[in-house]
Amino acid sequence: MSSPAQPLAASLVQSVDWLAVAPPTIAAVVALVVLVADLFVAEHRKEILGWTSVAGLAAATLMLLPLLDGDRSTFCLTGDAAVCSYTADRFTLVIQFLVLAGALLTALLSVTALKDARKALPEGEYWFLLLSSAAGAALLPASRDLATLIVALEVASLPAFALVGLRFGDRRSSEAALKFFLSSVTATAVSLMGISFLYASTGTLHLARIADRVQDVDGQLQTLTHTGVVLTLVGFAFKTAAVPFHFWVPDTYVGAPLPIAAYLSVIGKAVGFSGLILVTVVALPSYADVWGPALAVLAALTMTVGNVGALRQQTTRAYSAVRLLAWSSVGQAGYLLVPIAAAAYSGDAEKSIGSTVAYALMYGAVNLGAFAVAALVGRAKSLNRLADYRGLYASSPLSALLLAFFLLCLAGLPPGVIGLFAKVTVFSAAVDAGLGWLAVIMAVNVVIALFYYLQWTALLFRAAPEGEAAEHRVPAPLTAAIALTGVLGIALSGAPQLVLRFTDTGLF
Secondary structure, three states: OHHHHHHHHHHOOOOOOOOOOHHHHHHHHHHHHHHHHOOOOOHHHOHHHHHHHHHHHHHHHHOOHHHOOOOEEEEEEOOEEEEEEEEEOHHHHHHHHHHHHHHHHHHHHHHHHHHHHOOOOOHHHHHHHHHHHHHHHHHHHHEOEHHHHHHHHHHHHHHHHHHHOOOOOOHHHHHHHHHHHHHHHHHHHHHHHHHHHHHHHHOOOEHHHHHHHHHHOOHHHHHHHHHHHHHHHHHHHHHOOOOOOOOOHHHHHHHOOHHHHHHHHHHHHHHHHHHHHHHHHHHOHHHHHHHHHHHHHHHHHHHHHHHHHHHOOOOOOOOHHHHHHHHHHHHHHHHHHHHHHHOOOOOOHHHHHHHHHHHHHHHHHHHHHHHHHHHHHHHHOOOOOHHHHOOHHHHOHHHHHHHHHHHHHHHOOOOOHHHHHHHHHHHHHHHHOOOHHHHHHHHHHHHHHHHHHHHHHHHHOOOOOOOOOOOOOOOHHHHHHHHHHHHHHHHHHHOOHHHHHHHOOOOO
């Protein structure tokens, strides 16, 4: 009885490439260090936890450099070394850079936000949750089986619920966390149902094996497989805030601490879209006729509803600046969906996916910059209305110029050249795939978005209301966050090929 068991036991032994898994591992280890250190650090020295977190995220980001020289895989099956659960290829590294660099900028914003909160936010728990979420987000793009993918997705999402509702005694924050929690749990439940159907049909969780086996599913299981594909897509549509699963976004962004709203707008989207890409293009290419049209329709609905929602924001409404950024992020999600839908129709799916990755990099840099300036204005004007930005140039010229630049990048207008290039790349992906109708809808939405981005930009340079041109004092961490995003956005606008070169994702 023992001899048959030995080969089975041996087949479960997997090697671990510690260098490949270093970026998410460092973030996770630093999270535990910060949680334990919080027990021993005196109240007046809690700021050291924040700087430890910043250093940990910087180290995790730097650990991507040794991985650039070639693809690495680990947690592979001993019987088939080509089937692995973790792969650090070009696609993985680009998304991990976006996630970890975005989390680093969020941490810089958070150092100031926690100090201003005056103990309304518990520092030890905050940093532990942020680092844990970043570790899960960094793990997800490397996942090459559905079990690891879902675990990474939840490790990224669950701490985010707590971060949204972490502010003591804030009813708006609690409501935002509840909406976010209920929508995300629903998404997870639907995804798990779909994944269980796919597993029942194919007998495997590894994406590469699903791609092979799903084409030869027994006729009696065809309906089960189709249902699994649709349910999995619906679950990820929740995660990417695609319409009609976007209802939680505005209230969640307003109720969350502003750095967490920035984190969700960029890292949350990177997580959702990288998971969607892995499930559709890598695991289910043979079902492109199912997910291609569905994602094309979702893209059209998402960009339209998001831009119309942003257009309706009133300048004097409380938190209208954050609400506009929230609706804008829904609209931007629609643009990000376009190349993924195009991959179903294109002869070069890798190029289409590369357009999404390039656009995500542009969006991540400039959207975090816009939130950084919003955090600066929010320190003096807690209601953070669009009207509060009137005359910002008079009180803080550099911040106003950078915010104008970020908004022009999001709009796709010069001097925000990188925004223009990214939109042209997405537009080209739709046209090349024969989705002319989607390209037309995108063009209309770009024009709609121009109105509200330019309206906000114009406010920055108008005369401030009488007696309201107070100077904004910028703390060092906030200055660093604004400066880093500004330098990155300007550098990419000067050399957009730095982003466009990532159209070769290495996924195929």
